Amino acid sequence: MNKNERYANLFQNATWGKIESEFIMEVPHESLISNVNVVPFINNECIVIRLENGEWEIPGGTLEKDENYFATIKRELIEEAGAILHSFEPFGAWKCFSYHAHAYKPHLPHPEFFRLVGYGDVELFSKPQIPDDGEKVVAVEKMSVEEAATKFYETGRPDLAELYKLAEELRNQKLQYSSLR
Template structure:
């Protein structure tokens, strides 16, 4: 399904939204104390551009949703979902689901839940991982043409899926909630291997994302 001209304009407008002065450091009820860097835009960095990561920045759609990646960090009030690129030392963590797809940890915020609490919860459920740090790097600006949000508490029709990278420790087995997609295995692999596996299941956008996260992690 091709993106409509309206959706493309809408996504470009959403991608310009940023909250450079927002704080991630406030305490979060029922979540471990996170180590998070302040949100910042990477748009001025000449090394980070659509030319270097074309599959990540390409406009996409899935079913009725359309989205586009941006390096701007959105306001908390517009964040509906969050993903984490997890690192163990110089290697990264990837998830293999029972449907054969390779994926990244993450999910939807619960009512009243801050995204940092979601990062901790989803990492533990999907990867059996304890999150030691979280550094926002960008977000997918999303638009839904439906009359109602997917869940009542979610921002609508425009919202963001925040993504960041961080250090984790695998401490247990995944504990996916009943009825959710099942994780077949959790693997720690080098970045080039993660890229290869994501591209093998038509997720070139995640391949670019992991490569970008590795670059930012090594940047001063």
């Protein structure tokens, strides 16, 4: 069984308002990236954030003007999780097409853009440093990937449940390969 079959909820096409998307196991050209997300790990556990509305979410967000995706994910982790990024390994992206007349922000690619995803090792150092206009994070929790997946399934986000499982699988493969060298 291939990844597309094992993680069918992640790889199925989705519509977010006027945006159509599909998850692909490719890293797009940086000029086409508008957003970035990270599945953060501390040793063998992962981090998930809970928003004010009760939803569980993955840290990440939109690139600011003149910001590259690596700077964005570092900033977003501080803002949403109070975490420092030690490593980032991109492994895929949501390929998106927008039917909106304009980009979300003028500096972002449009109508085609990508939401880059990776996993990384992090360290929690403070409470989230949420800007006034940012999403309100009410909890940052460390747990097993299975526990995180359960929370995502329970709140109607099977795509994120499978994203965390895929990130763990890829991370473990890389760690095993590194230990053989």
